[in-house]
Amino acid sequence: MTSSATRPVLSKAPGTDNRPGPLLGVLLAAQFMALLDTFIVNVAAPTIRAELAASGAELQLVVAGYTTAYAMLLVTGARLGDLLGHRRAYLGGLALFTAASLACGLASGPGQLIAFRFAQGAGAALMIPQVLSLIQRTFTGEARGRALGAYAAVLATGAAAGQVLGGVLVSADLFGTGWRPVFLVNVPIGTVLLVLGARVLPPDVTAGARARRLDLPGSSCSPRPSPC
Template sequence: MTTTTSPAPAGSTPAPSKAPGTDNRRGRFLAVVLAAQFMALLDVFIVNVAAPTIRTELHASGAGLQLVIAGYTITYAVLLITGARLGDRLGHRRMYLVGLAVFTVASLACGLARGAGELTAFRLLQGAGSAVLIPQVLSLIQRNFVGEARVKALGAYSAVLATGAAAGQVLGGVLVSADLFGTGWRPVFLVNVPVGVVLLLLAVRVLPRDDAAERAAGRARGLDLPGLVLLGAAVSLFTVPLVLGEEEGWPLWSWLSLTAAALLFALFCAYESRLARRGGAPLVAPRVLRTPGMGLAVFRVTAVMAANAGFLFVLTLHVQGGLGHSALRAGLTFAPTAAVFGLVGLTWRRWPQAVQGALIPGGFALTAVSTAAVGLLLRDGGDGGLWLYGAFVGVGAGLSLGFGPTLTRALATVRAEDAADASGLLATVTQLGQLTGVACFGALFLNRLESQGGSGAYSSGSALLVCCYALSAVAVLGAVSGLVRMPR
């Protein structure tokens, strides 16, 4: 494992920072792009706690409610790579503004929706806006920050990524409980509108203009429409059963869909390799996939995101379903994990050089121990006492150490001209990791709960323990991968 914390793209001269020179200006630039990232991530989770109210007020069926919740995630995951490529061709600043505008307008439409059908359609549009917006964040950071400034920016990015899930549940619980002016669930969407408008106004002033030469180079590469279609179909077939399969009882179509996704993904890889050999412009540049350490980074990011999302999801099911606590209390339960994840993500690079090489395997090992401790402390249906908060802190610190250094060191060797490819790839992996974690660990929890014939605190605690052991196993795999040294 390399111990350097000052990344510079290998094989190329680092692009000069195009962010305006003063620290204050650079700070505003980073705050604007990360605020949009946080808002879009928040919307993945904020609607969950509003689901019962939405179902009652809009008279939505079970399937309709699933689509309201999952529609955002489906289009978001499917279109992420496309959003990254559009940024490369049309300009990252421009597509950031377009994605933010679409997301903001769709949020307003969601808040004013009169029925479940309308709300589902606008949620799909919201997800599309996020898919255009989110890849630009990493690309803008990668192209406008170098050296230690990039390391710090990526640390802030990691912190935002981690805290969005917990913050979404907390804010959703607050807004639904407040029932502002009798609007019920609508503020969970409408809250995005003023924030989005302010960010648009600030972004126009703060973000540097796109470089004409970079846009020309992006257009020269082409869009690879066949690759987009193949990858979009593969991700769709993978995503839909993950978000809907558990609720439907994993019917035959869900397994056929997952099988077809694997086949289409293999076909996509074969097509992309052939296109590259013929001198074409594949959707993801092969040199990005061959970047030293990128394969390990993809595995580790997937493991961290699956563990993070799975842990939050099954703990939510236990706290709300098994213990009967409110959505707000469930959201506040995650506060220690989210806060420590963010704090460690912002500070790990300042830790002694002697420990830098051990951060990733040590982080995964800490996650393994801490998740098992959470399960053991809650297995009898109790509140876990003060020791539980220590375990939550361990989970947050461990996941942050597994994620932050991995992301920073992987992007350290990516060429500036490949920023869009790397951003789209890692953003997609992040999203698919979260979906996989929720689907797999959620299914394990619910199946164990059902097998014990009850939904009380004791049965729920027992199911949680099994899930925590499984989460620990994933973290152990991450720790083993962390022992492999990533090339400089």
Template sequence: MLAAQFMALLDVFIVNVAAPTIGSDLNASGADLQLVVAGYAVTYSVLLITGARLGDRFGHGRVHLAGLALFTAASLACGLAPGSTELIVFRLAQGAGSAVMIPQVLSLIQRTFVGEARMRALGAYSAVLAVGAAAGQVVGGLLVGADLLGTGWRPVFLVNVPVGLFLLVVGRRVLPLGAGARQAPARGLDVSGLVLLGAAVSLVTVPLVLGQEEHWPLWSWLSPAVGTLLFALFCGYESRLARRGGAPLIAPRVLRHPGMGLAVLRIGSVMAVNGGFLFVLTLHVQAGLGYSALRAGLTFAPTAVVFGVVGLTWRRWPAAWQRALAPAGFTLTALSVAEVGLALRGGDQGGVWVYPAYAGVGVGLALAFSPTLTRALAAVRPEDAADASGLLATVTQLGQLIGVAAFGALFLNRLESLGALEAYTSSEALLTCMFALAATAALGAVSGLVLRRR
């Protein structure tokens, strides 16, 4: 299950370092490349909650394998795509496969493990979930840099095919295919809620993806406002449906669960910082400093390695520290991303001091994310596992998508105002973004503390 989770998460960011090669090979426009990168995340985030509900209705193991099959087939199609239009369509299908596959991981953990075993499983889950973004940059750089048999960018998608086929064979043998159906009564699909939520998420996220390329036309400002209104309508509709005894996409009692609101806030904040940091730093080192795809990918190795280590070991730290880990992680993240910006200022490559800053980002993000996710899910009742997993997985993806779009737009706008692209102007744009990321991380710590007191 975690292998499939890791593979799907790689594909959120693995395309970043391959984008320049894809653009030149397929003669793709800037808007095409943005849709190739973000189209996966859009369908992923829109359909996650529905994927969770499908598992609750038809069995989590069975639905996981169905999503894995779709993801694997779409990965093959992406790797063989003859043009940018086909690649965009197949990326949307890939995201849909992930949305069906991934929510079942948390649901099966919740339904299969209890007590200390569940805590260990959730710790491993959160480490894999968070390290996937940084690892995607590294793996993407390695695959593009290797240029296997002259295939250029295509292995970043084709690598999923043998892994997916292997997991399908193993999964049929080891997964409890009917777990969801046996342990919880089947609930109907809330089609009206799905339409409202899908429209709301699309109206908010698509302008963030395409607004910069289109120079922020009027529709890109009106669309998020309409999306926000639809989201309010969705919340009202779901509450009324629950009061009538229906089956909403997310049970209101999950949202009212102690600590869930704080978890949503913190997870959304930390993943926005994570996504924005990785994206703008990739733009800087490739376009500004002229790094190859391989070198750009390896730049994120310290962040990925430290993130994984901390995510797997934080529970062994002294009990007296546990409450302070998340705010301390946000604080360390704020200091470290600011240090990255200062180390790379002036067009420099940062020297030896940039590597402790990269590692500090990994430690800080892991401490802000892993304990928050683990504690939020450890106390959720098994019958609410699908709702909680869909909700937090959606928040994770939306946080990353919004971080990429918002901080990427800030970087590109700042770069445009500074003039010609060169190492110095790119580093100044990066510094602006790093300070904005630091401020966001600081707000994540403070807001979380205030909300917990309330």
């Protein structure tokens, strides 16, 4: 018989212990989708340039706009998770990411696509910090170790999968849509994750965080010796 000391331990947060598998699946699927979007556009870039008549600078912003917004807002997204609650921030970021993906897929010009790519990055910056926070909050002991191992596996495979999936979608040219499926593929996945997330994510606990404010000037300052 296995002693209770060696069994994987889960936290006692309401609504989580009875469905840890689906909860982890929802979190990691969102992480994978956001990471995928960092690389999937690289393969579609030549097609985007040809179909939208984008300049070299515009094409660079299409590719880099997502990661730029993500990098700039990541710390702020994590802070918002503390203030608003990780569940609420995750679902809000996922909704923004999904809506921006739809807008990217329907963009009619390079300017629109660039703007929507920045919105995608903002959604990812709000959503992704909550993944690790919810894993740490929900799992303990051996169960947490396995969850973090799965998280690392998603990080390791996301880049390669983005290149492969981007090539497949662009080459398939579904219904003559060219590059658009590289963004539209996120819409059904994000919608399903929103429905599942609303069911399996644990309730928010933000009583202590509500007393603190979001330091927007501080989050916008670059590191330097003197205060900004």
